[in-house]
Amino acid sequence: MGEEDYYLELCERPVQFEKANPVNCVFFDEANKQVFAVRSGGATGVVVKGPDDRNPISFRMDDKGEVKCIKFSLENKILAVQRTSKTVDFCNFIPDNSQLEYTQECKTKNANILGFCWTSSTEIVFITDQGIEFYQVLPEKRSLKLLKSHNLNVNWYMYCPESAVILLSTTVLENVLQPFHFRAGTMSKLPKFEIELPAAPKSTKPSLSERDIAMATIYGQLYVLFLRHHSRTSNSTGAEVVLYHLPREGACKKMHILKLNRTGKFALNVVDNLVVVHHQDTETSVIFDIKLRGEFDGSVTFHHPVLPARSIQPYQIPITGPAAVTSQSPVPCKLYSSSWIVFQPDIIISASQGYLWNLQVKLEPIVNLLPDKGRLMDFLLQRKECKMVILSVCSQMLSESDRASLPVIATVFDKLNHEYKKYLDAEQSYAMAVEAGQSRSSPLLKRPVRTQAVLDQSDVYTHVLSAFVEKKMPHKFVIAVLMEYIRSLNQFQIAVQHYLHELVIKTLVQHNLFYMLHQFLQYHVLSDSKPLACLLLSLESFYPPAHQLSLDMLKRLSTANDEIVEVLLSKHQVLAALRFIRGIGGHDNISARKFLDAAKQTEDNMLFYTIFRFFEQRNQRLRGSPNFTPGEHCEEHVAFFKQIFGDQALMRPTTF
């Protein structure tokens, strides 16, 4: 297996902490993603490390007994420590506030606190075996105020900080889950739902284990992930992950089933909206993308792994300290170790080694693992860091060695442009809303975010097409690809940029395919523009009809009348130029000198006479005299006229 094959990796710079041992307890807070190393109950120090802050927080606290749970509120304002099953102790970390500890006992009598969760910097939820209690912490007063509580029997709980949802397991089978949502001092109860347990032998009591449940946000929606070890419906023995969609409003609904096709010990992560399922027995992982097309049976969509199972990329533990000096080879890290603990969405902790990693998806290796280019595009377009990879896929499919067929290329372009168009539409409706004067603060009016999946024409031109046309590919293929891209843009009603048209023209001209070019222009495949018209003019010496094509285009633009006159004059078609400008009613404003110059150049005296006479008449009509004014600088032409036709040929002012 080559290195390029691994599509999952541990982050390069893990959070390192003191290994767990009898005197050092390690805690992880999912909300702040902080690791707490508590030595001797805090007496000899607590070290808190987060993923972002490289400067750990260190402090001491009195050893008041074994620490069961320890967490900072959001923004590290208040520290909460649970040491008994009835109480939680608090300590302010706000400057100017007393740092003396204060304690809160749970309100429900005879209840045991299972744990607590911070939902904001000053709001905390106690979860007891008899319900939940929602408190506001008043740090100045060093006391707590109960905001709300709810009684029900709780087996265990789970907290998803991103969506501020707590899930409580109730009933004997533990499989009825009651979600609560917290927001700015309010607690709302969401509809409860039941997890269908797999059929189990009668001797054992079926129950839902906390270990088999996870909560994560996937594509902006909250899901409860249930790892079902034995399929309930089919005869297959493989385990599966069932995704229950937990909407903000409405009932929870079973939506997706991820087929694992294997059994054993599993762990779940969610990375970049992908569900990653680790399998300890084989030490491999698979990924699922619920946006990819699956098999829909009318209510649930079944998904198979996007890619073949692969191990996480082997990881070398970086050597720190004096060992690095002795050039000792780095120690390979044991992957899929039984001491690993996995947290949502993407965290893997090895407590025994003292590391916290973020799991990452590598996109480059996937390009070669997913042969179906359409599916590959669907997959890549949903990933955060996809732009360069997609561009490289495009370049690759147009390369000599890995050349894809035209229908495949068309599919890829269509998928890119579909995404591009969605963004353009969002931009446009935003711009229209702004113009219509909707308030900027309106929550409905958000400027659309341009994700990396938006690849516009300039991206494709710069990174793919301009290099592609330079390669020694058969010109038929080059033109077919360019036309396919233009077709796709048109299909999505995206205005094609002129540089793409220029690329087509350049390629056609290079291969002397003027007749093809002519036909494209005839059907307006290459949109009219002044630069394009000028380009065509420059081709006239190679392909005479280009002149006509150019003039037609200038005419259609209807803003290029000056250019038309210039073109005609340069071709010595003085009369045609004059007729044209008269036809559009612009003959009163043109420079007589320019036309007389052009007429003189033709060395056709009769033509000169006609043009001269035309302007004399214009002078007569506009100024009441056929004479030219000094400002027109036509003295030279008057002299020439006299020389050829004589003084008496000059038009006489109409006198009475």
Place this chain on the structure above:
Amino acid sequence: MAAAAAGAGSGPWAAQEKQFPPALLSFFIYNPRFGPREGQEENKILFYHPNEVEKNEKIRNVGLCEAIVQFTRTFSPSKPAKSLHTQKNRQFFNEPEENFWMVMVVRNPIIEKQSKDGKPVIEYQEEELLDKVYSSVLRQCYSMYKLFNGTFLKAMEDGGVKLLKERLEKFFHRYLQTLHLQSCDLLDIFGGISFFPLDKMTYLKIQSFINRMEESLNIVKYTAFLYNDQLIWSGLEQDDMRILYKYLTTSLFPRHIEPELAGRDSPIRAEMPGNLQHYGRFLTGPLNLNDPDAKCRFPKIFVNTDDTYEELHLIVYKAMSAAVCFMIDGGPVKFSFEYCCSASHSKMNLTGIFCHDLPASVHPTLDFCRRLDSIVGPQLTVLASDICEQFNINKRMSGSEKEPQFKFIYFNHMNLAEKSTVHMRKTPSVSLTSVHPDLMKILGDINSDFTRVDEDEEIIVKAMSDYWVVGKKSDRRELYVILNQKNANLIEVNEEVKKLCATQFNNIFFLD
């Protein structure tokens, strides 16, 4: 020859008048180098129609032409004589390849009148025929021959005079029967191509289709696409397309209209599993793909004869109104695995009346034809209905189909685009016009005037019976308008034409 009904005659004597249209008297091809000495004159003659003419007369006629050409050359060395006018007929000369002369003799139209004593009096109408029209017809004869046979010189190289004579005989024997000299007009001068009007998106879809087909049928060298007998795309160069278009629209397509009307154009092979229903079928090549003995013989065509001299097989495949021509390499040297050697000498009727069958030449196999059918058929069927739909939308948008007050012919020398509301649909036998022949002649005269000068011009003619004929030439475009407005004056006619240009030609640069 049957007398054409004289519909246009007038006056009290109309009933007694009989008109005879122009007719082909003879047609011959010779090369003076082949029999320079006395007694060898017969060797000069490569083809002579009618063949029944006595040998000495043939020799005399050829000799006369040779003499005329030689004699006139002294006055105009660069432009030898093009035609000879006599009372009874006109002779047209053309030298398409060095020293190869083609001559066409056309009898002037005749009016047969009853004299007072009841005796018929024959009157030749010497000024009726237009040189440019018939010179163009003669040049077209050569182009058509060359399309299916290659150049004269090539035949000489391949098999000497004998082969050349065989080819000429075989081709012209049938081709001359299809010349309908009585209905030749301005359009023969232009030799234009009618383009199918289409929106950009549908056009791009067709492009995409063609590119995909060329890719999957990897031996296709050029493709042309037509709809309703109008061209949409040509991968061939303009001049080759021009003559191929002529062949398709005046010969191949009309011959297949009848079976279509008879309903034989229904989806075939529906009974074959896995095969999508489609309307595709071969207009050249195998009739029935299910017949294992079906012959896959396609006409050969020769293109780019001045340059790369390519020999191609012409596959014409049609679904509903959409026809696509695939031209694949047919050279004897290049041998692709897609081909097989067909030693069959049996005659194929389908390949068309102008084309000869080369024995032992390379041909695409039946397997190839089946593959083509399965790939192209379904897609072309879908595309054809897309085009039809789009066409109807555009037609509806362009407004009511009111019979306009004018008829026109437009031609652009640059892209050979031709449009005529004067001509009805072409049939294999005649091209029908909806206007009086006299008006057509005026159009031809105006065209001759235009040819004489390079500059843009406009000519307005008042014809008999309330007709006005306007000819305009701008850049390399020509427009002929026939107006029928009672009591219209010159200014009004001019305004009408301006209006026409503004509505029909507003997207091109066409000077008023």
